[in-house]
Amino acid sequence: AERGATRGHPVGNLLLAAAIAEEGGDLERGIERVHRILNVRGRVIPATTEALRLRGRTRAGLSVIGQAHLARTRGIAEVTLETTSVQATQSALAAISQADLLVLGPGSLFTSLIPHLLVPEIRSALAARRAPLVWVANVDEQEGETEGMNLDGHMDALVEHGGAGLIDLVLAAAISRRGSADPGRQLQPHFIRGASPSGEPRPPILVRSIASKVRPHLHDSLLLAHALLKLKPLLRKADR
Template structure:
């Protein structure tokens, strides 16, 4: 019994001793890998270090020439004496390699301390190694110029997925919202509704999780504060400080370290209206989906609002244009009611993809198929604005469908023949997330599928 106990203790002792050793080895290996990452192409470190060394040499030669080479003469004499003294003690096959190793150690030590000092200033939280930050920064800045058009939660979901592939993102957001906190600020402050813009800024921010919680926080007490979200009030304050919403968004993007930029489709105060199949005219974005019935026509007042110049420039310079997902009539189409945006989208010769909703939306797209979504957009634009449509390829679970059926929402049917008739390519993929009990697009799957499609199309 005593022997068995001793064996077990010995095994436990060995296990405990082995684990830290393995951890230390792995940590050391990762550290060495990061050192070699500084030599990777595209970091722009080696070239500037080499230029610095050449500069030091040229400066030294210039000083020596200016002083009639006297310092160089004495330096050579001193170096020769030191080398002769070392050679008398150690043979050259030992002293040479020893000097090389010592020199490399001093260079490595000096550079490591320099990088460490820079890291403490530029990366004080030490959440990531500085080389990882630099590598990510270079990679994202080389990413394609992406324009994403939409509004609501659908656009912010898309932005979370594509921001890991590029920092050159422009989100074009509708400004037709007139409900909730945004509607109140619109009426009371005379500003454009900030709700969808707030969601996009939070989605593109580096500290996305914390900022989303902060921006989405709603006050439940306080006269005048109750019902408002912090993000809307933040943008309202920025709007008053800078003078207009475009400048307010730009200033907010700097403060929040936003990856990319967010632009309103227009700075005109537009109001949506919809004509229903039974002849009713419904005014106001928040009222359209609540009215019930089929929408046969949608417009805005005033008609033909001018586009923001920066929006048109972004579309013209884009490498990839994305539209959706989101509410068809109240988030996506309102952007296309700006004639200059429609014309710019029709002119560009780059891959253009529409991301279709997974489920129908009661009051807007009851019974719609994928081709019905395409028809609705084509009816407003009067010209094809995208080449391909991305749709969910796998059916949701029966439990999820039952819950949505109670709300009169059903999967958007993929009618392949009608999509082909409309001369659009169909991209099918599993881009769904049901982990929260709701059927939503999965940001990271969506981003991965889009960038894979883009690389093949390009």
């Protein structure tokens, strides 16, 4: 959408908003409606049903409010929720505790992944989980919110926003040397430093050819799915 309150929001968000409106404002029923429309395999579970708004701060000290504005902003230093007391859905907490493998990403770092870590009960459930957690790093930096950030920067942001000690393995895409992607914008599949500024040790990285040949700046969904399925029997998590 180019105008009004919906300007800058992805089509998927607009479809979900319309479905929620059709269901009288009920988020979970709205998601079920989208399931039916798109014939979704699997289940989409909201982290919370509360209306939330993101607030960010850039390294230059600029305050930015709202997901759509943050997505277009370069140099984000911090993201918070305007509401501090947020309740997670019981279905989300149950799914985390019962999972065999947890996957974080791929997705927009500050406006998609980190907001989940800012929900206290979600963060606590992830810390108490028994299943391993894999972070799927994006293939490219994202214009706006992660422009100019390398893999270290992505990892640092996750650690600083509640991700410390959560990630067991990083799955990164091998750098593409063909197609339309600019290799200079792709996230190099290695950490430059051995630890984050907080001293948090870096998790191991597994590099696989999981980028799309048609759109090299994105993942190939089938290659990514196969890589994750192969990881599952290899990952063993010690009892917490």
